[in-house]
Amino acid sequence: MQNYIVQDPGRETDICGDMRVFGVENQGCFYWSLLWSLGEPEGDPTVWYREDAEPPIAELEPLSGFLVQFSLFEASMGADYKALSREISGEQVQQLTEGLRLVPLRPFWPGTSTRFYVAPGLVMHVSNGWEDNQFTAWAGATHRSALAPLAHMDIDWLRYDG
Structure with missing residues (x-):
């Protein structure tokens, strides 16, 4: 947790x-x-x-949307299967999230502008990095097969369980 x-x-x-x-x-x-x-x-x-x-x-x-975001964040962080990126560009974020659905809430967590993306069996959060046009992505999945579409992307993974 x-x-x-x-x-x-x-x-x-x-x-x-x-x-x-x-x-x-x-x-x-x-x-x-x-x-x-x-x-x-x-x-x-x-x-x-x-x-x-x-x-x-x-x-x-407000609290109602925050609790959805909190739950999504914990789902991605605590999943059995994960994909964690090193810093990636905005173009890589676009490629990475192309097949995912953006959760229609304002950014989570002051200072990081964290956004959430979902697909069946997968939750991903993308946060601003320390420099302009730099981001980090963290995906959590219920099964390693949900991470399979990420395998062929030009991303330097810190961890990839797919």
């Missing part, structure tokens, strides 16, 4: 005590939270990302 949802979010607060933490990165470097509310709860609240004592940053999707 890469990241996890807190079992009892009513008990854990952020470093400043003004937000309820509900999601935590596996090494404890960052977390996601919701603002405390004394009034009626917001129907689909803003999710806040915070790294250590840095100011919180709003996720682009």
Whole structure:
């Protein structure tokens, strides 16, 4: 498990005590939270990302979309069969995602603009790299055959289980 949802979010607060933490990165470097509310709860609240004592940053999707993204991210990271790229170009991302369906949500994870692509038995997330026109891709599959279409692409794989 890469990241996890807190079992009892009513008990854990952020470093400043003004937000309820509900999601935590596996090494404890960052977390996601919701603002405390004394009034009626917001129907689909803003999710806040915070790294250590840095100011919180709003996720682009409200809680409903964020939870879909969180689930897709965990599915790709925790799959039995994976394909992980080194840095790739925008043209390679286009080639890599050509046969996949883009999940129609705004980018996940502030600072990385992570997008999700899916196909039967496969979830892939693509994130901005540290330089312009550089990206990383991580695909997770339920069976190694779902990774087979990626084998013949001109991509330097860090790991490829297909």
